[in-house]
């Protein structure tokens with residue numbers, strides 16, 4: 136049941152096949168990910184998990200349309216991704232993704248205005264509602280430079296959510312939050328998902344967060360990122376943290392990530 | 408861990424404590440307008456005024472001590488000449504003539520800078536063209552082009568406009584290009600993410616994001632242009648009947664009327680100060696300062 140490759144092709148919203156992504160700098164050619172395969176289905180909470188520098192952000196940039204793959208294909212709804220678009224709203228890892236010249240409210244409103252997806256009145260209502268959801272109503276008319284890092288992140292999340300994209304790409308969105316706010320935001324994301332059943336591709340390097348948020352988890356190897364495993368994490372949330380299944384899955388992922396030397400590791404050392 | 412509070416020998420024990428939160432409503436809202444005194448002390452205008460008054464006092468004292476109106480007229484004398492020429496309209500006429508030429512040159516310079524930078528950001532080849540042109544022409548003093556301008560356009564406004572354009576164009580284009588290049592990658596990506604392309608991308612993302620740099624270019628361009636204009640008027644003001652401020656100064660020098668020379672210089676400085684600390688300050692306060700992009 137668990138393997139995505141055995142499901143019918145039609146249900147896949149996002150299909151990533153044999154994708155290699157590289158950065159060309161004036162002096163180096165960095166291969167960030169190597170021949171990655173996975174597919175995300177409608178209403179998946181699909182988590183990409185891997186150690187720092189393994190290419191998680193790079194995969195999101197590929198799906199976002201910011202980086203064309205040097206090999207393989209990325210398809211959404213059956214058509215190849217060519218350029219960035221509002222059907223794949225991205226929450227970036229960095230704080231400077233908000234426009235400093237717009238207030239919190241204007242930042243959230245901006246994508247809706249640009250894409251004309253909603254009428255002026257509806258857009259405004261949606262913006263206010265989503266700002267309320269991330270708990271920033273008091274800071275509605277404040278410019279981003281007066282917000283803390285975590286608050287900026289929440290604005291970025293609100294901005295992406297408000298547009299209701301086909302797939303939401305989130306790059307370690309809760310990494311900058313304190314434990315309590317992180318928990319609240321995780322719960323908020325899950326309860327929103329319960330209501331709206333949107334599709335989200337979620338990057339994290341926390342095993343616990345991956346299990347809580349994810350319905351499926353893609354485990355990537357250290358740099359260059361290759362697929363190590365795809366696991367099922369349906370039905371595990373905050374309430375199951377103490378439960379044995381949770382512990383077993385955590386241990387399993389831990390072994391996959393850092394555990395005993397596996398054949399690929401030796402291969403990687405040769406390549407390096 | 409040890410449950411009892413740790414205690415080093417010879418030191419009093421440090422008790423743990425919990426207190427009720429103190430009332431914080433006195434601070435009021437998250438944002439609070441500053442009081443009048445707080446604003447006055449912080450106000451740049453007030454600070455600048457203090458500096459100006461100090462300079463005037465030193466000037467007056469030095470001129471009285473020197474006591475030679477031909478070399479160094481006192482502040483009082485300068486102001487008297489200044490207000491006389493304001494009252495009889497001469498100085499105002501001259502200033503308006505200068506400002507009109509300046510406005511034409513500045514506007515044309517900005518248009519050309521906009522065109523050049525648009526071409527430059529469109530491709531790497533364009534960027535190379537602009538950086539090479541800027542490297543060539545930016546160090547070239549506008550005044551050095553005046554003889555050429557006189558040959559091409561003859562005496563009069565077109566020559567002045569030509570040298571003003573030269574002094575505005577490169578400063579603004581270079582700063583805008585630097586500003587565009589400095590826009591953080593994440594901000595660019597979040598703009599492209601919502602599907603912005605071409606002119607809308609430049610207008611809605613690049614220009615506001617690069618605004619501190621663009622504004623710096625506008626300020627430098629303005630200062631260059633004003634300087635160049637006054638200097639150019641001095642050079643060939645002689646043969647021009649309806650001259651600007653440079654011509655006013657030149658005439659006064661021919662009559663050895665130093666107080667009028669001073670009053671002309673005062674007008675030049677005054678306009679410089681107004682544009683810099685009223686117009687540009689106001690733009691800054693409403694944009695880059697408000698957005699926290701510049702202190």
Ligand SMILES: Nc1ncnc2c1ncn2[C@@H]1O[C@H](COP(=O)(O)OP(=O)(O)OP(=O)(O)O)[C@@H](O)[C@H]1O
Pocket residue numbers: 158159160165166167185186187188189190191192193194228340358
């Ligand atoms: N702009 C870039 N130019 C060149 N190499 C890059 C660039 N961005 C990332 N890389 C390289 O690509 C690899 C993957 O980077 P990526 O940012 O995708 O990692 P990540 O998994 O998101 O890490 P983290 O969890 O720390 O965010 C790294 O080895 C990095 O050095």
Ligand SMILES: [Mg+2]
Pocket residue numbers: 191192193228306
């Ligand atoms: Mg990353």
